[in-house]
Structures are given as C-alpha cells and as structure tokens.
Amino acid sequence: xxxxxxxxxxxxxxxxxxxxxxxxxxxxxxxxxxxxxxxxxxxxxxxxxxxxxxxxxxxxxxxxxxxxxxxxxxxxxxxxxxxxxxxxxxxxxxxxxxxxxxxxxxxxxxxxxxxxxxxxxxxxxxxxxxxxxxxxxxxxxxxxxxxxxxxxxxxxxxxxxxxxxxxxxxxxxxxxxxxxxxxxxxxxxxxxxxxxxxxxxxxxxxxxxxxxxxxxxxxxxxxxxxxxxxxxxxxxxxxxxxxxxxxxxx
Numbered sequence: 001x002x003x004x005x006x007x008x009x010x011x012x013x014x015x016x017x018x019x020x021x022x023x024x025x026x027x028x029x030x031x032x033x034x035x036x037x038x039x040x041x042x043x044x045x046x047x048x049x050x051x052x053x054x055x056x057x058x059x060x061x062x063x064x065x066x067x068x069x070x071x072x073x074x075x076x077x078x079x080x081x082x083x084x085x086x087x088x089x090x091x092x093x094x095x096x097x098x099x100x101x102x103x104x105x106x107x108x109x110x111x112x113x114x115x116x117x118x119x120x121x122x123x124x125x126x127x128x129x130x131x132x133x134x135x136x137x138x139x140x141x142x143x144x145x146x147x148x149x150x151x152x153x154x155x156x157x158x159x160x161x162x163x164x165x166x167x168x169x170x171x172x173x174x175x176x177x178x179x180x181x182x183x184x185x186x187x188x189x190x191x192x193x194x195x196x197x198x199x200x201x202x203x204x205x206x207x208x209x210x211x212x213x214x215x216x217x218x219x220x221x222x223x224x225x226x227x228x229x230x231x232x233x234x235x236x237x238x239x240x241x242x243x244x245x246x247x248x249x250x
Contacts, residue, residue, distance in 0.1 A: 001024050001025060001026040001027075001028075001060065001061060001166065001167055001198045002022065002023065002024035002030075002047065002058070002059070002060055002167065002198075002200070003022075003023055003024075003058075003059040004020055004021060004022040004023075004043070004046075004047075004056070004057075004058050004059075005021055005056050005057055005059075006019055006020075006021065006055060006056030006057070007019070007020040007021075007022075007043065007046060007053050007055070007056035007057070007058065008020075008053060008054045008055040008056055009039075009042055009046060009051060009052075009053050009054050009222075010054055015222055016037075016039050016042045016222050017039045017042055017043060017046070017053070017222045018039075018221065018222035018223050019056070019223065020039070020043060020056070020219075020222070020223065020224055021224070022043075022217065022224065022227075024167075024198065024200060024215070025198075025214070025215075026198055027196040027197075027198055028198060028199075028214040028215060029193045029198075029199045029200075029201065029212050029213050029214050029215070030199070030200045030201070030213065030214065030215045030216075030217060031200075031201050031202075031203060031209040031212075031213040031215070031216050031217065031230070032044070032200065032201065032202045032203075032217050032219060033203070033204075033206075033209065033216060033217065033218045033219070033233075033245075033246075034218050034219035034220055034245065035220065035245055038219040038220050038221065038222065039219050039221075039222040039223075040202045040219055041171050041172075041202055043219070044091075044169050044171050044200060044202055045171075046058055046065075047060065047065065047089065047167075047169060047200065048065065048085075048086050048089040048091055048169065049065050049066035049082055049085070049086070050091075052066065052076075057074065060085070060088060060089060060166070060167060061088065061166055061167075063085065065085055065089075066082055066085070083115065087115060087116060087163050087165070088165055088166045088167065089165055089166070089167045089168075089169060090160030090161065090163055090165035090167070090168045090169065091160060091168075091169040091170075091171070092153070092156050092157055092160050092168065092169070092170045092171070092173050093156070093171050093173075094171055094172045094173065094175050094176050095176055096144070096149070096152040096153055096155070096156045096176070097156065098144040098152055098155060098156060098159070099144075100143070100144050100145060101143075102143075103140065103141050103142060103143055104131065104136070104139050104140050104141070104142050104143075104144075104147075104155050105124065105127055105140035105141065107144070107155060107159055108123075108126075108127035108130065108131070108155070108158055108159050108162045109123040109124055109127050109162070111159070111162065111163055112126070112162050112163060115163070116163065123162070126162060127140070127158070127162060128140065130158040130161050130162055131155075131158055133158070133161075133188075133191075134154040134155070134157055134158045134188050135154065135184070135188070136151060136154055136155065136158070139151070139155075148181060149176060149177045149178065149181055150177055150178075150181030150182075150184045150185055151184075153173060153174070153176075153177065153185045154184065154185060154188055157173075157185075157188055157189070157192075166198060167198045167199070167200070168192065168197055168198070168199045168200075169199070169200050169201075170189065170199065170200070170201040170202065170203070171202050172202050172203060172204065173185055173189070173201070173203070174186060174203070174205060175204070182205070186205065186208050189201070189208075189212070190208075190211070190212055193212045201213075204249065206234060206246070206249055206250055209230060209234070210230050210231070210234055213230045214229075214230075215227065215228070215229070215230075216228065216229070216230040216232075216233035216234060217233075218233055218237065218239065218242045218245075220239070220241045220242070220245075225239040225241060225242060226238065226239045226242045234246060234250075
C-alpha cells in the first residue's frame with residue numbers, strides 16, 4: 001500500500017528526515033514510535049504531501065504522491081491532481097480540526113459533496129452509517145463545541161472515512177484527550193484494524209501499539225533505527241536509543 005524510499009526533509013538547517021525507507025502492506029497497521037522531534041509526524045505528513053520531501057519519494061497504491069516522472073525527473077503535480085490523490089489518504093490530527101460553525105453532519109458531508117461530487121442525499125446516508133459505526137448515532141445536529149474531546153475525535157475519524165480512503169493516517173489521535181476519553185477513540189481505531197483498514201499511526205500508547213500493530217517502527221534523529229513485529233521492537237529492541245526510550249515509557 002505504501003512504499004517510501006530515500007525520504008529526506010529539512011526545515012532550515014535542521015534535518016528532520018534523513019533517508020527513510022518504509023513499506024506498509026495493504027490491510028496492515030504500522031505504528032510509528034519515537035521521541036519528540038524524531039520525524040514521526042513529518043513522515044506522516046509527507047505521505048499525503050502536506051509536506052514536500054527534499055529528496056526521495058512516497059508511493060501509495062502504486063502511484064507516486066505529489067509528483068510524476070517526466071523526462072527522467074520528478075515534476076510536482078498540479079493542485080487538482082494532488083487533491084485527487086489525497087482523497088485516497090484520510091488523515092486524523094491531534095486537535096480534531098472540525099469546522100466549528102458546521103454541525104456534525106455538515107462536517108461529514110462537506111468533502112464528499114464538494115470534492116468527490118457525491119450527491120448530497122447519498123452523502124447524508126453514508127454519514128449516518130459512519131456515525132453509528134463510531135458510536136455517535138443521533139448526534140448529527142450537534143456542533144463540535146457540544147461534544148467531548150473523545151466524541152470530536154470520533155467525528156474526525158468518521159469524517160476521514162466519509163471519503164472512502166484506501167489508507168488512514170493518525171497523528172497522535174489521543175494526545176489531546178483526557179485519560180478517561182482515550183479508550184473510546186482507541187476502540188474505534190481497533191475496530192478499523194480488525195476490518196482490514198490500512199493505517200499508519202503515530203502514537204505513544206505502547207500497549208495499544210502492541211495490540212493492534214502488524215509492524216512497529218522506531219524513529220530517532222530522522223532515521224528508522226528499529227522496525228519489525230511489535231513483540232520484537234517493544235520487548236527486544238536492539239537499538240540502544242530505542243531501549244532507553246521504551247524503558248522510560250513502559
């Protein structure tokens with residue numbers, strides 16, 4: 001589903017990604033772990049071209065994201081083509097990013113209608129199904145301010161699913177939540193994993209990573225220093241930096 005090769009990204013003189021190679025199988029869950037500043041979120045944002053890589057490339061479902069080859073070189077796609085590609089890659093952020101002036105239902109149908117051209121009645125019906133799926137049936141008319149943080153994040157997940165993506169990206173989806181609300185969001189993601197959704201998840205929830213991930217990837221200094229089955233990476237890390245980090249959080 002995802003192939004990353006030689007990915008590099010700097011902000012000024014600071015190298016955030018330093019030659020990342022990563023493969024994510026279709027229908028699998030990959031969890032990105034590591035200390036703050038290790039490049040996890042930047043890697044995630046490069047997957048859907050919210051950040052332009054300085055070198056290397058990201059391929060999703062066999063198509064290079066944000067670029068096409070012409071005359072032996074990569075050329076950036078026009079905005080409408082990048083938008084088309086992004087419809088295949090849903091993203092859920094830390095801070096929910098719901099439109100505060102729109103109801104829950106309006107948040108869910110906005111992109112399918114405006115971007116994909118889905119007829120509004122069909123989008124409304126799909127939104128109802130998705131809200132039931134994330135345990136928010138009956139909250140279509142509520143505004144984000146009327147919901148708890150956990151409910152808002154579940155709406156954000158439903159909104160991402162409304163575009164029928166082939167891949168979902170989660171950037172620390174529980175970090176802005178009170179501890180008692182974390183479980184309800186992780187439960188939705190767990191159900192998606194059981195259903196075979198391809199996902200890449202940045203998280204510090206180590207127990208959750210151990211439970212749902214097919215692949216755990218540890219980044220440090222913009223490089224992947226440990227990757228493999230969660231039991232190996234979390235219980236028997238070979239990298240000293242990974243051992244120190246995990247011993248501090250486990």
